[in-house]
Amino acid sequence: MAEGVGLHERLRPYRVVLASRARAQRAYRTSFALDLVCSLLVGVVELAEIWVLFTNVTALGGLRFNQILLVFGLADLSFSLADLSFGHLDNLPDFLRAGTLDAFYLRPQPILAQLITSDISLRRLARAGVGAAALGVGLTTAHLTWSPRVAGLLPLALISGYATFSGLFVWAAGLQFFLLDGSEMTNAFVYGGRYAATQPAAVWSRPLKLVFGFFFPMAFTAYLPAVTMLGLPGPDWLPAWLGWCAPAAAVWSWLMGLACWRWGLRHYQGGGG
Amino acid sequence: MRATARVYWRLLVAGFRRQSAYRLAALGGLVANVTFGLLKVSILFATVRAAGGELRGYDVASMSTYVWLSQGLLGSVNLNGRTDLALRVKDGQVAVDFLRPVDLQAATIASEAGASLFALIPRGLPSVLLGAVTIGIQLPTSPLIYPLGAVSLMLGIVISAATVYLIAVAGFWLLETRGLQIFYMLASSFLGGLYVPISLFPQWLRIVAAVTPFPSIMMYPVDVLSGLGGTAEATRLVLVQLAWLAGVATIGQLLTRAGRRRLEVQGG
Numbered sequence: 001m002a003e004g005v006g007l008h009e010r011l012r013p014y015r016v017v018l019a020s021r022a023r024a025q026r027a028y029r030t031s032f033a034l035d036l037v038c039s040l041l042v043g044v045v046e047l048a049e050i051w052v053l054f055t056n057v058t059a060l061g062g063l064r065f066n067q068i069l070l071v072f073g074l075a076d077l078s079f080s081l082a083d084l085s086f087g088h089l090d091n092l093p094d095f096l097r098a099g100t101l102d103a104f105y106l107r108p109q110p111i112l113a114q115l116i117t118s119d120i121s122l123r124r125l126a127r128a129g130v131g132a133a134a135l136g137v138g139l140t141t142a143h144l145t146w147s148p149r150v151a152g153l154l155p156l157a158l159i160s161g162y163a164t165f166s167g168l169f170v171w172a173a174g175l176q177f178f179l180l181d182g183s184e185m186t187n188a189f190v191y192g193g194r195y196a197a198t199q200p201a202a203v204w205s206r207p208l209k210l211v212f213g214f215f216f217p218m219a220f221t222a223y224l225p226a227v228t229m230l231g232l233p234g235p236d237w238l239p240a241w242l243g244w245c246a247p248a249a250a251v252w253s254w255l256m257g258l259a260c261w262r263w264g265l266r267h268y269q270g271g272g273g
Numbered sequence: 274m275r276a277t278a279r280v281y282w283r284l285l286v287a288g289f290r291r292q293s294a295y296r297l298a299a300l301g302g303l304v305a306n307v308t309f310g311l312l313k314v315s316i317l318f319a320t321v322r323a324a325g326g327e328l329r330g331y332d333v334a335s336m337s338t339y340v341w342l343s344q345g346l347l348g349s350v351n352l353n354g355r356t357d358l359a360l361r362v363k364d365g366q367v368a369v370d371f372l373r374p375v376d377l378q379a380a381t382i383a384s385e386a387g388a389s390l391f392a393l394i395p396r397g398l399p400s401v402l403l404g405a406v407t408i409g410i411q412l413p414t415s416p417l418i419y420p421l422g423a424v425s426l427m428l429g430i431v432i433s434a435a436t437v438y439l440i441a442v443a444g445f446w447l448l449e450t451r452g453l454q455i456f457y458m459l460a461s462s463f464l465g466g467l468y469v470p471i472s473l474f475p476q477w478l479r480i481v482a483a484v485t486p487f488p489s490i491m492m493y494p495v496d497v498l499s500g501l502g503g504t505a506e507a508t509r510l511v512l513v514q515l516a517w518l519a520g521v522a523t524i525g526q527l528l529t530r531a532g533r534r535r536l537e538v539q540g541g
Contacts (some may be wrong), residue, residue, distance in 0.1 A: 031449070034451075034452045037452075038452065038455040038456070038459075041455075041456070041459050042455075042459065045459045045462075045463050048463065049463070049468040049469060052468075052469045052473055052474055052475075052478070053316070053317075053320050053469060053473070055473075055474075055475050056320060056324055056328055056329070056473055057320055057323040057324050057328075058323075059323060060316065060319050060320060060323060061319055179297070179301065180297070181295060181297040181298045181301070182297040182298060182300055182301035183298075183301060184298060184301035184302045184304075184305050185300070185301035185304045185305065186301075187301075187305045188304045188305040188307075188308035188309070189308070191305075192305065192308040192309055192312060195309065195312055196312050199312065199315070199316050200316075200319075203315045203316055203318070203319035204315050205311075205315060208311060208312070208315060212312075
């Protein structure tokens with residue numbers, strides 16, 4: 001990279017592509033409105049799934065419905081935003097099968113950075129809206145005592161959650177170089193991870209706590225920060241102070257993501273032709 | 274008549290073989306199914322325990338049966354609404370399908386059913402087995418349940434193929450069926466009992482589910498196979514499924530005939 005070229009100038013190609021993708025989606029108004037409605041409904045159905053359980057019982061894993069809304073809101077808001085900016089990495093198997101990934105090698109930019117900025121799914125904003133609404137209701141009705149602790153944890157949890165889920169998308173993309181047809185396997189931890197993140201981790205068995213509590217650090221995106229904010233003790237293996245370690249989970253997720261990406265990219269032999 | 278039946282049987286076998294080519298995809302699906310199954314087990318067991326060990330007829334053992342049977346069925350019933358036919362209707366290739374001396378609806382459903390039956394081998398049975406080994410499931414007590422369960426499962430597969438067929442042929446009138454497809458995906462998985470058993474719904478939502486074909490696709494086969502309400506209840510559910518199949522298939526046939534007259538393919 002030439003000396004003297006500012007960061008602003010270096011990021012310009014990425015900004016131009018993203019802006020054009022965003023414009024393209026809004027060009028067909030009816031189609032975009034339909035996409036927004038569908039995305040909104042996805043969020044609503046996911047929330048309804050939890051609500052149905054609470055029509056039968058008053059508390060699950062030590063949390064009442066308004067407290068679960070806090071967990072659901074944190075998890076779904078940060079997941080939807082990560083999905084908005086990184087979700088299209090799921091299309092990597094299509095690029096690999098069609099051999100179109102090779103075109104990315106021709107440009108003087110890192111391949112991962114190009115892929116990430118190759119698209120942006122604005123429709124996910126609707127689903128993020130459902131998450132934000134659930135979070136808002138949770139925050140106002142769950143009898144939180146507002147304190148510097150809560151005010152500090154809330155942005156910390158959202159930013160770390162966003163980063164953790166983003167890292168998870170990169171992690172999955174790196175593995176796609178090996179899986180190809182078996183790409184659904186990574187759904188187990190990406191979309192399964194989102195599902196796990198909205199659950200009260202107290203109901204998990206010990207193996208699940210290892211897998212979705214620590215290895216894929218889903219409990220750190222929503223449940224643990226929520227428990228810390230509520231001043232609850234937290235279950236076995238997941239004490240409440242871990243809520244403050246959400247940034248460590250994000251770092252772990254990105255380290256694993258980048259390691260898998262490098263490993264996958266080295267394995268890739270090109271599409272031929 | 275026998276010759277006609279043989280054609281559709283061949284299409285069913287071809288669908289079965291086509292699906293058998295994607296082994297790695299099946300393994301990927303299985304891993305995802307089992308992971309979601311384990312997470313569903315945790316939250317649903319917690320719900321049953323919070324309700325005092327028994328909830329609307331479910332205890333932990335029968336809840337486990339529900340989770341693993343429904344996860345196992347997931348590879349065999351279409352709850353996402355996407356079909357190849359929808360694409361063929363959109364780009365006009367369906368005109369070629371109409372030239373073939375077979376009924377479009379019957380041929381599509383037979384081929385889909387074949388693929389679904391194959392999916393039971395790498396995805397359905399292993400999901401149920403893994404669930405049975407790791408968590409444990411409850412087996413039905415009456416031997417009559419097994420043949421009824423097999424019939425109900427087959428009906429679920431066929432109703433699923435016949436219902437997504439409706440979305441594809443709606444493409445004769447609509448420019449874009451994607452909205453319909455996503456709506457189907459959300460409604461069929463929620464009202465079909467993929468996330469939570471329908472009997473846990475509040476009453477009004479149970480009624481909403483009962484007036485759609487979706488429970489016949491997944492919930493009723495799972496209920497029949499798990500033998501939850503005994504033979505009488507299982508027989509009733511199979512009859513409800515038969516009624517839905519007749520309804521959905523009739524609408525599909527009418528739409529196909531009307532759509533065929535409407536279809537206009539440009540170019541040559």
